[in-house]
Amino acid sequence: MKLRRSNERGFADHGWLRSYHTFSFAHYMDPAHMGFRALRVINEDRVAPGRGFGTHPHRDMEIISYVLDGEMAHEDSLGNGETMRVGDVQRMSAGTGVRHSEYNASSTEGLHFLQIWIEPAATGITPSYEQKAFSSEARTNQWRLIVSPDGREDSVSLHQDVNLYTGLFEGEVPTPPPHRHAWLQLVSGELTVNGEQLTTGDAAALGPDETLEISQAKGAHVLLFDLA
Template sequence: MNIRRSNERGYADHGWLRSYHTFSFANYMDPNHMGFRALRVINEDRVAPGHGFGAHPHRDMEIISYVLEGEMEHKDNMGNGEVMRPGDVQRMSAGTGVLHSEFNHSQENGLHFLQIWVEPAQRGVTPSYEQKAFPIAERQSQWRLVASQTGRDGSVSVNQDVNLYASLLGAGEQIATPPTRYAWLHVVQGAVEVNGETLNTGDAAAFTPGESFSVTATLATEVLLFDLA
């Protein structure tokens, strides 16, 4: 188990945006943390009321957004316009190129979300978009598949051989992990014990194939688990 501590992440403060970077991103560059398998970016973003990301381009990347607090309005040049709320998962395959914006229109409440990038299995695909809601009951005390290559079990589909699970655990709850190859466990909020180590909010741990592990929450906790080829 290789642990990546929250306080080791990159950090950027733009006033309206505060962002922690698990892997190298923008002005934060660390050759030892360029990604994990196909997982390239996990940014924990907090956007001030009335601010957001103006229209900007992406290409050849699978972009997943996971909202924790507040509301985020998405618009793109494919004609999509959606508002994301906690429990929603959005997938955008940038492919040959897409232009989009993300905005927090609330004048009172901040926006807190994770932006996740996954390298695509196939480059140059036609851009596409998908958004689904995963209620608390579906994530409570169990692993809920929220993204997969085939979109199975009602998950959003991703152009890569990756399975992304989400779980909400109460203090003292233990959960066994589903079968994984390379695995990346990210503590969204709360605290867990994994193989004798404590992981807190923003901490993560990487596992190689064949490593067994279970997760025990010591506080009310939200976690994400990536299963990667």
């Protein structure tokens, strides 16, 4: 198991935006952390009230947004206009090309969300969009599938062989879902993973022959990627 500690991540402070980069992104370059399997980006973004990312283009990337706190306004060239709230998951397949913007929908409160990029199984696909809400009850003390290649269990579908689970845990943690290659991201709280103590922002990577044992959760909000 390889650990990626929170304080080792890249960091950018633009005033209106404070962003932590788990993998190389924009002006942050770390050849040892260019991604993990098809997982290319995990950015933890905090956006000031009324500010955001203006309209910009993307191609050939599966872009997942997961709101942790606040509200995010999304618009894109596909004609979608949505406001995302806590627990909402959005998938935008950029494919042949799409333009979009994301803004903090509040003029008084901050926005905290994760931006996740996954490389698609094929390039040049037709751009598409999907968004679903996952209540805290559906994520409490259980592993909830939120993204999958086939949209099973009412998850958001993805053009890649990746399953993404989340959970809000306290105390004992149920046996995690099986994995091929696993990336575990601790969004917040504390967690013991294979005997190692993880705290907010830490991550762990495991191969297909490595057992994943999780215990001693304290206010733990976890993301678990199962990747081919």
